[in-house]
Amino acid sequence: MTWNRRVSASLAALALCTSNLLVATAAQAAPGDNLAWNATATASYTSSWESLAAVKDGVDPPRSNDTTNPRWGTWPQTGTHWVELTWPTAQTIRAVDAYFFDDQGGVRLPSAWRVQSWSGSAFADVPGASGYPVAADRYNRVSFTAVNTTRLRIQLTSNGTSSVGLLEVKAHTNPPTAPPSPGWNPPANLVSPLGQVWTHQEQTYNNLYGFRNYGWDQVFANRGYLNVCVRWDSSATVSAAQRDQVHAALTRQYKKWFDLMVGHNAWPYSEVPVRVVGWAVRDRAQLQWSDTSVDIYVNNIRENAPQCAEPCGRFFNQSGQYPNCPGGASRHYDQSLWLTDGFGGGAGGDWGQRMGREYFMNNLNAANMHILLHEIGHTFGLDDFYDWTPSGVGGFLMKAGSASTITEFDTWMFRDWWRHLKDRYGY
Ligand SMILES: [Zn+2]
Incomplete structure (x- = not known):
């Protein structure tokens, strides 16, 4: 079991960890059709x-x-x-x-x-x-x-x-994880465990409702998209094709979560585009492209890893204003995708997701990149389940090591966050 913990004063409730590498599942066709x-x-x-x-x-x-x-x-x-x-x-x-x-x-x-x-x-x-x-x-x-x-x-x-x-x-052909549900209407067998989860979160995190940088807050601050910086915490080189594959993989995995919200309980977006706006590296020569499609940040080191400029990061500017971002507010980043050589397991929070560079690059085409999916869950407030399991539910993604895909229970935990936060955004 490998742990990584990154705690910041402003997000103790969200500095959560995962463990238990699962074998990546075989590729499947695209989800969600009718x-x-x-x-x-x-x-x-x-x-x-x-x-x-x-x-x-x-x-x-x-x-x-x-x-x-x-x-x-x-x-x-x-x-x-x-x-x-x-x-x-x-x-x-x-x-x-x-x-x-x-x-x-x-x-x-x-x-x-x-x-x-x-x-x-x-x-x-x-x-x-x-x-x-x-x-x-x-x-x-x-x-x-x-x-x-x-x-x-x-x-x-x-x-x-x-x-x-x-x-x-x-x-x-490929049914979505859970049938669509226009309102808050979980299956009868999940009502009690969902209630247990929410009560547990309220009792564990005293700033649950005061915290204002959940992934949900980021999506609504942008009115429907997310911007990401890649922290390339690696000595490897990156081709333009690999750059684009990283973006595509992140988009594909994120879509699995957002598709669960389409048509559900007044969720307003049919899709939430995920844009990679920046790459952070130690050495510019590692990035084997010369076009300007992403902003490049060289040798800006924090936590012993390259990062995109802090004036552009939502984590550092939770007012949502980016007056000193070199690329302008449109090149701000809401989250970092932090890929570290030799890193086992993962970590996730409002700041983004971290996992092994090798894991990510070896699973670019995996149907379910389960560590990333789990860490995205944390970005949207979902909790870990190291020391307890809600009654009557089996394996699920947020209980690390017990499932490698988003299950129906994960789906309803995700939707429960929206149910509890949506009035923030006027819904
Ligand atoms: Zn976790």
Whole structure:
């Protein structure tokens, strides 16, 4: 177990550490898709005043009794009904998210549902289904063994006396970690552990609400982006291609967190660009490019490592003003990505993330750079779990060593921070 701890008076609550190197996971395809968007929808029956197209219009409903957006419903028909999605070419599908319509009147939640795929000659239940939850006011997810098909049916069975309906359906090749949730609506089994985590944080960090340099504060100070300085704490050289790969990897990993916020609980950004605005090195000759796409800071040493100029750093200028930044305020940096030769484990806080230079450069194309993901979690306030585990949850990213990807529990801890801080920003 390797520790690194970097404590500053202003961020004791955030100077957190990680440990337990995990083996990087194999590359996967891009996350987060919705194949329903490109499908043609048909149905066994649609009430004349309802809209079949509503099920794939991309609108995340506010609640099952949605009186605002178009819906698909079968009133007054009862029994079993289905919506079918058809694509011109076969699609690989591993999960479906279904948001049920329930108007508290003639259309109620189904008593059961299932997903069926077309084999070329018949419809059959998808294999290996994880289960078919039926809950109001949320997406209900079923995951299954991948099917390759041009036609998929979402079949709903009524409770016998009511009709059924759907507000939205999503079909995924690579499902996002957790189904989208427009409001604060965690799965029932996570409500208690999430409450334990938040109470623990309130009891542990006496400045939890007074601290004003969480990653959230940085995003909102910029109105929707983050700037990063690379502290190249290494004797290695860097090519222009490697420079761009570092930026791309950081962007890709950051996107995993921010994608979890899209459409959730009034989060205003569909994406949060991450820009690398500066590189700090000991010797200019280590950087093998001559263009001016990033600012370069040479031999500005702090903590025995190169850093970008302090007048440009948010950590040193928490008012958010950068009058003495040589490149101007637009070249300020909110965080440092600190890559150190031979450094084991990682560290993260409001100042950024630190990990081994070799680890980062050897995992540029990894699907999940789990140390970086964990340290970004700290930048956004998430805690460590060295000495306790909330009840009823298994491995998760922020419990170092127990998971190598962002889990559903990590997702809701992240969203819980937004829930508690969002009024700062007028949401
Ligand atoms: Zn940690």
